[in-house]
Amino acid sequence: MRIVPLLVSATVTAGLVFTLNIQLKLGGTKAPRLGYFLSPQHGFWKNAEKVNTNFDATILANDLKGDVDVYMDDRLVPHIYADNDEDAYYVQGYLHAKYRLWQMDFQTRVAAGRLSEIAGADKLSIDRFFRRLGMVYGAEQTEAYINENNPVMKATVDAYTAGVNAYLKQLAPEDLPFEYKLMNFEPESWSPKKTYLFLMFMSYDLTGRSASADLQLTNTRDYLGYDLFDQLYTNQQDSLDPIIPIGTAYADPSIVPVKPLESDMVYLKKAPNVDIAKVVETPEAPDPNNGSNNWAVGGSMTKSGKPILASDPHLGLNLPSLWYEVQITTPTHSTYGASFPGSPAVIIGFNDSLAWGVTNAGRDVLDYYELKFKDTTQNEYWYNGAWKSMTKRVEVIKVKDSSDVIENIAMSHWGPVMFDAFYQNPQSNGKNLAVKWTAHNASTGVETFYQLNRAKNIEDYSKAIQLWKCPGQNFVVATKTGDIAIKQQGDFVARWDRQGDFIMPGGDSSYDWQGIIPFEENPMILNPARGFVSSANQKSTDASYPYYLGTASSFPLYRGISVNQQLAGKTQITAQDMQALQTNNYNVFAQQARPALMKFVEMNKLSTEAQRMVGTMAQWNLFNDPSEKGITIFKLIWDSVENAVWGDELAGSTIPLTKPESFVLLEQMNRDTNFRVADDIRTKDKIESLKDQVLLGIEKATVKCLELEKENKLSWEAFKATRVLHLTKMPALSRLNLPIGGGVNIINATGENHGPSWRMIVHLTDEIEAYGLYPGGQSGNPGSPYYDSFVDYWAAGKYYRLLFLPKENLKQHERTKWHIQFKKAVA
Amino acid sequence: MKFILSILLVALVTYAIGIYGNLPWWSFVVTNLIIAIALPIKPLHSFIAGALGVGALWAGLAFGIDLANNHILSTKVAQILPLGGSYIALILVTAFVGALLGGLASLTGSFVRKPE
Numbered sequence: 001m002r003i004v005p006l007l008v009s010a011t012v013t014a015g016l017v018f019t020l021n022i023q024l025k026l027g028g029t030k031a032p033r034l035g036y037f038l039s040p041q042h043g044f045w046k047n048a049e050k051v052n053t054n055f056d057a058t059i060l061a062n063d064l065k066g067d068v069d070v071y072m073d074d075r076l077v078p079h080i081y082a083d084n085d086e087d088a089y090y091v092q093g094y095l096h097a098k099y100r101l102w103q104m105d106f107q108t109r110v111a112a113g114r115l116s117e118i119a120g121a122d123k124l125s126i127d128r129f130f131r132r133l134g135m136v137y138g139a140e141q142t143e144a145y146i147n148e149n150n151p152v153m154k155a156t157v158d159a160y161t162a163g164v165n166a167y168l169k170q171l172a173p174e175d176l177p178f179e180y181k182l183m184n185f186e187p188e189s190w191s192p193k194k195t196y197l198f199l200m201f202m203s204y205d206l207t208g209r210s211a212s213a214d215l216q217l218t219n220t221r222d223y224l225g226y227d228l229f230d231q232l233y234t235n236q237q238d239s240l241d242p243i244i245p246i247g248t249a250y251a252d253p254s255i256v257p258v259k260p261l262e263s264d265m266v267y268l269k270k271a272p273n274v275d276i277a278k279v280v281e282t283p284e285a286p287d288p289n290n291g292s293n294n295w296a297v298g299g300s301m302t303k304s305g306k307p308i309l310a311s312d313p314h315l316g317l318n319l320p321s322l323w324y325e326v327q328i329t330t331p332t333h334s335t336y337g338a339s340f341p342g343s344p345a346v347i348i349g350f351n352d353s354l355a356w357g358v359t360n361a362g363r364d365v366l367d368y369y370e371l372k373f374k375d376t377t378q379n380e381y382w383y384n385g386a387w388k389s390m391t392k393r394v395e396v397i398k399v400k401d402s403s404d405v406i407e408n409i410a411m412s413h414w415g416p417v418m419f420d421a422f423y424q425n426p427q428s429n430g431k432n433l434a435v436k437w438t439a440h441n442a443s444t445g446v447e448t449f450y451q452l453n454r455a456k457n458i459e460d461y462s463k464a465i466q467l468w469k470c471p472g473q474n475f476v477v478a479t480k481t482g483d484i485a486i487k488q489q490g491d492f493v494a495r496w497d498r499q500g501d502f503i504m505p506g507g508d509s510s511y512d513w514q515g516i517i518p519f520e521e522n523p524m525i526l527n528p529a530r531g532f533v534s535s536a537n538q539k540s541t542d543a544s545y546p547y548y549l550g551t552a553s554s555f556p557l558y559r560g561i562s563v564n565q566q567l568a569g570k571t572q573i574t575a576q577d578m579q580a581l582q583t584n585n586y587n588v589f590a591q592q593a594r595p596a597l598m599k600f601v602e603m604n605k606l607s608t609e610a611q612r613m614v615g616t617m618a619q620w621n622l623f624n625d626p627s628e629k630g631i632t633i634f635k636l637i638w639d640s641v642e643n644a645v646w647g648d649e650l651a652g653s654t655i656p657l658t659k660p661e662s663f664v665l666l667e668q669m670n671r672d673t674n675f676r677v678a679d680d681i682r683t684k685d686k687i688e689s690l691k692d693q694v695l696l697g698i699e700k701a702t703v704k705c706l707e708l709e710k711e712n713k714l715s716w717e718a719f720k721a722t723r724v725l726h727l728t729k730m731p732a733l734s735r736l737n738l739p740i741g742g743g744v745n746i747i748n749a750t751g752e753n754h755g756p757s758w759r760m761i762v763h764l765t766d767e768i769e770a771y772g773l774y775p776g777g778q779s780g781n782p783g784s785p786y787y788d789s790f791v792d793y794w795a796a797g798k799y800y801r802l803l804f805l806p807k808e809n810l811k812q813h814e815r816t817k818w819h820i821q822f823k824k825a826v827a
Numbered sequence: 828m829k830f831i832l833s834i835l836l837v838a839l840v841t842y843a844i845g846i847y848g849n850l851p852w853w854s855f856v857v858t859n860l861i862i863a864i865a866l867p868i869k870p871l872h873s874f875i876a877g878a879l880g881v882g883a884l885w886a887g888l889a890f891g892i893d894l895a896n897n898h899i900l901s902t903k904v905a906q907i908l909p910l911g912g913s914y915i916a917l918i919l920v921t922a923f924v925g926a927l928l929g930g931l932a933s934l935t936g937s938f939v940r941k942p943e
Contacts, residue, residue: 005870007939013931018854020924029905035928038921039852040888041845044904045921048896174848178900182907734907783900 023184030730032182047178047783060825063162064090068822073803074815076778076786081807086159088330088756089344091822093163093190096324100341100780101167102177103320105187107726108194108342111135111201113397118185120400129425131395131407132210132418135204138440139196145442146192153447157192160344164190178782179728198342199446203439205286205315206471209554210366210500211418211435212285213658215427217551220657224649225725226268232646232660232677235498235552238667240590241561243474243486243540244523245530253546254518255494260510267504267511289754290315291556292359293582293747295534295563296478296486298527307478308576308763311348311357312756314749317724319734319788321776322428323347323758327804328453328597335453336804338758338774350770350804352454354479355762359535361472363492364550365438367513369414369506370431373639378410378420381432382507388413414506415440426655434506436513438491443469458483460527465489466519474535480764486533487524488540492517495548517547530676532567536560536747553661558745562588566747575763575771581747582759583797585624589662589745590634594618596669597638600694610702613637624748625741626717633714635743636704638662641697645690648680662745716741723753723789724775726782733782735775740795748797761799771799829868830876836862837880837929842888856882856932863936870937877933882926889921 020035039041055072066083068091073079078095082088096104109115113127113135113322130136168189180186204211221229241244260267294311302308315322323338326346339351348357374380380387389409397405410417414434424430444467451464461477465487468475472490477483493500504511523540525533537562539549549555562820565588566581598618603611613633620630642665650657668675669690678690708714717739726733742755742819744750749755756775763769775794779786793800803815840862841855858875868876893901893914901914917943 002938006935009931009935009938013856013928013935016928016931017856020928021851021853024905035924036852038885038924039845040885040892040921042841042848044900045889045892048892048900050895051899052895053899172848730907732903777917782903783896785897785899787899 031184035186037181042174043183044178044783046174047181047781049779049781049784051785055820056636057149057822058821059094060823061090061166062825063159063166063390063823064822066740068143069176069807070095070820070822071810071816072818072820074817075325075789075800077325077327077803078820079329079803079805079810079816081329083331085330085332086155087822088328089156089159089168090163090721092328092339092344093160093628094167094324094822095163095326096341097164097167097190098464099778100142100320100324101171101187102179103727103780104164104190104198104342107201108197111197111204112139113395116397116399116405118183118400121402124397124399124405126422127397127407128407129605130204131397132409133204133208133422133435134416134418134437135197135200136395137393137416138203138289138437139193139200141440141700142196142199142444143193143440146444150444150447153444153450154192155388156344156450157195157446160195161190161192177780179199183728189441195343195446198340199443200345200439202340203471206290206360207365207437207439209288209290210364212427213551213553214364214366214368214501214503215429216656216658219427219429219653219669220650221269221502221656223653223655223657228649228677232649232664233551233553234664237539237552237555237663238670239557239663240539240542241563241564242542243488243533243535243537243560244525244542244545245528247527248544249544250540250541251521253494254521255515257494257496257499257514257547259496259499260508260512263511267502268498272793287316287754288553289556289744289751290360291362291537293534293536293557293559293563293748293749294476294486295532296358296361296476296484296565297532297567297570297573298478298484299482300574301531301567301571302720302763303574304763306480306483306764307482308573308578308761309350309355309357309476309478309484310582310761311359311476312759313348313358313584314755315757316754317722317753317757319724319726319776319782320780321774323774323776325772325774325777325802329807333454334804334806336770336802337760338772341780343446345446346453348760349453350762350768351453351455352768353481354461354477355764355768355770356452356455356461356475356477358473358475359505360537361474361488361490361492361540362537362550362554363472363490364500364554365470365472365491365493366499367436367493368418368433368503368672369412369436369511370503371412371417371506373420373432376421377419381412383413384507384509388741390417392627393807412506417701429655431503433503438470438493441469441491445469457481458485462487474540476535478762478764480766482532483527485524486524486535488522489519490522492522492547495550497548499541499548501551530568534560534563534567536563547591548697552663553658556745557663558589558751559747562586562745562747568757575761575769578761579771579797579799582756582761583742584747585741585744587622587624587746589666590620590631591622592638593638593662593666594622594634596666597641597694600669600691601698602691602695605695606698607702609706610698613702613705614698623741624716624743624746626715626739628716628741629714631716631743632708632719633701633705636701637698640704641665641694643694644680644697644700645678648682649677651682716743720752722750722755722795724788725753735788735791738791738795740797755761759799767807768804770802770804772802773798773800829866830872833862833866833868833873833876833933834880834883836866837877837933838884841881841884841929853928856928858930859929860936863933864939867940868937870934873937874934875932878926878930880933881929882922885925886918886922889918893918
């Protein structure tokens with residue numbers, strides 16, 4: 001034995017094993033153990049799926065009541081045929097896990113404020129934000145309620161959970177999804193609470209904007225004073241085309257919310273108040289463009305005489321996609337559509353009798369109440385003239401490579417105290433704020449979809465959506481028997497004018513919510529005379545509706561106008577026409593804004609290059625098509641003019657304030673040529689007119705346009721550079737620079753990383769004719785050809801014909817490729 | 828002869844133990860060590876045998892997997908690591924890591940007993 005070389009060699013070998021076995025920080029959440037990651041029998045190579053994989057399988061399961069057959073079509077969409085409902089949800093859970101495990105696990109950990117467990121202390125502020133917002137609290141309320149009161153939903157979610165866990169149990173370590181290996185963590189077993197956490201996350205995504213908007217509006221009002229604020233952030237929208245047609249009569253309200261005495265002074269603060277203090281860290285805010293389109297045209301407008309329904313939810317565009325297509329067929333029902341990995345049932349889809357879709361209602365269901373604590377223990381707060389005691393909710397945040405962080409969340413009667421001495425952000429401005437949010441209340445939201453999957457007619461639809469609380473949605477429906485309807489449903493607060501737009505005083509019960517608007521009084525239309533129903537996140541009603549809807553900034557105006565213009569008076573409509581409409585790029589905002597802007601352009605005062613840019617813009621055909629340059633120039637000029645007009649008013653604030661909505665300037669231009677706010681208040685010797693500001697805006701935009709032109713990025717597709725991002729935002733796992741048009745205010749609402757996340761068209765003929773796709777693929781594995789297989793087709797505005805057939809027909813269909821059999825294991 | 832046998836044995840045993848996903852990815856370090864003790868050859872030869880055995884196995888496995896996958900995943904990983912998106916570079920890096928560790932393990936074993 002040669003001792004010295006042996007020791008040296010052994011040390012080097014052990015050192016290398018050690019080095020290759022610790023996490024290699026590659027930036028962000030990527031931190032694989034390199035040796036493990038590269039090992040062809042353990043690491044990422046195991047996730048490189050054969051392109052011609054045969055997905056046939058036989059799976060033995062103890063928990064099943066009977067056998068289940070799953071046929072996979074050529075797009076890897078499973079068609080589940082089960083003898084009973086619970087088995088169907090068991091298999092749905094199993095398949096969600098098989099194809100989307102990492103995503104389900106990761107998203108629910110984010111929702112639960114557990115990102116630090118995986119990614120370390122860097123993510124602590126995000127975790128604290130979600131904990132203090134009451135995400136875990138809300139999920140617990142729902143879980144407790146369902147366990148006690150709703151045996152059918154409990155059985156459904158339990159069966160789904162068992163399916164996910166059955167997959168996990170047989171999952172070999174080397175077959176862990178790719179991202180676990182890259183980020184170096186392990187899956188954990190599923191539970192019903194995770195399903196409810198996922199649904200809480202959807203509530204946050206669709207109603208959580210108020211969590212920052214209410215603070216921003218408060219700060220903006222405090223900075224500008226109420227009168228100027230009310231002018232720039234007006235709730236009046238002259239060109240509104242609401243979901244319920246103008247002129248529809250509404251019944252008298254059953255709740256008449258009473259505005260507290262002195263609220264003009266105490267709450268609206270109609271006296272200017274310029275006192276903005278310190279700035280700290282920033283919260284996550286949901287995308288303001290989270291919205292959607294949906295519509296249904298009745299038989300009087302279609303070629304076949306049968307209704308056609310269209311639905312396309314606009315959300316963040318991610319890989320793996322939020323959606324997973326599935327058909328579920330049992331003796332009780334047969335349904336097809338987009339499901340959420342993480343939840344049982346179909347969320348947007350159709351069944352044998354009808355089709356349904358949703359858009360976001362945009363109503364404000366989250367408010368802040370400012371509290372005064374007795375002392376730093378935060379055990380008591382001032383309420384109605386006395387000290388009221390509070391309990392503490394203790395949440396433990398585990399942090400990777402560090403000690404646990406304990407959140408002591410004070411629980412007021414309003415709700416959790418989100419901001420206090422221990423947690424502030426740039427907008428909360430040192431205040432103690434409790435948050436009251438309808439998502440905190442127990443909800444049986446899953447049951448709405450469970451019932452819609454089985455609904456036969458308008459009455460069933462109505463019963464199903466009556467259960468829906470949060471996030472408020474516009475539920476559209478069309479039936480084979482020819483009915484079409486839309487109803488805005490959710491728990492909506494009966495508000496007095498501007499109640500909850502700003503932080504409210506938390507010491508006074510008269511600022512509390514005075515009731516939830518009864519189901520019957522939520523806006524609805526059934527089979528209207530105009531032959532169609534539609535929604536695109538605009539205000540649901542005109543001003544004659546007896547309840548306050550919320551700030552105008554929550555309700556985009558122009559997509560709704562566009563949809564209604566395109567549908568009005570049409571006949572002989574086909575499913576292909578509806579595809580063309582869903583992917584329509586016409587810019588109705590520019591149609592109104594370009595002439596309004598041109599009125600103020602003095603061409604002779606512009607530079608030659610600016611004249612050329614304005615010329616291109618004036619020639620533009622008003623379609624946001626991928627190759628158009630006019631839209632890029634228009635957008636840059638409009639934004640630049642807005643900055644010139646509003647920038648001076650907002651410039652002095654140390655807290656970031658929100659810009660007024662685009663409609664405000666446009667409607668101002670149409671209304672009044674002597675617009676007082678146009679003046680740049682920073683120039684004392686001169687009063688700028690709108691003409692001056694337009695001139696300035698165009699010249700500034702021209703500089704940017706010329707830069708883009710040089711880089712060959714003036715075309716809309718190059719400028720917008722639409723991308724579908726992997727949930728970790730890693731470019732290598734994302735699809736970048738997609739050739740697609742559309743944008744904000746466009747029916748094809750495709751922005752940079754946001755847009756139609758599932759497009760569906762359902763023609764309610766005797767044998768349903770349905771089309772759909774989402775910008776992703778059925779497999780969540782970046783090493784699978786099915787990871788992003790729909791993306792190019794989606795970008796091109798094409799559709800797949802959806803297979804919705806009885807078992808015997810589907811089995812023999814030419815597009816059916818594989819068969820997965822679930823067999824009840826014999827004990 | 829023992830040299831050739833060592834290479835084959837290293838590759839075979841590394842593959843066999845790799846099938847058990849519950850064992851750590853570096854289990855072949857232990858088996859290489861045992862093989863080098865059981866079949867003593869000169870240190871340099873032992874290093875080469877260990878390196879070739881594991882390196883060739885890893886290269887072969889990675890190459891085969893990559894081919895059947897049309898380079899879908901390797902191209903992505905080669906951007907993350909970063910290797911300029913080259914799947915060839917990624918296969919070479921994979922083989923190199925296996926070879927280096929396999930060689931060192933076998934080298935260590937060769938110092939335990941003198942070759943006969």
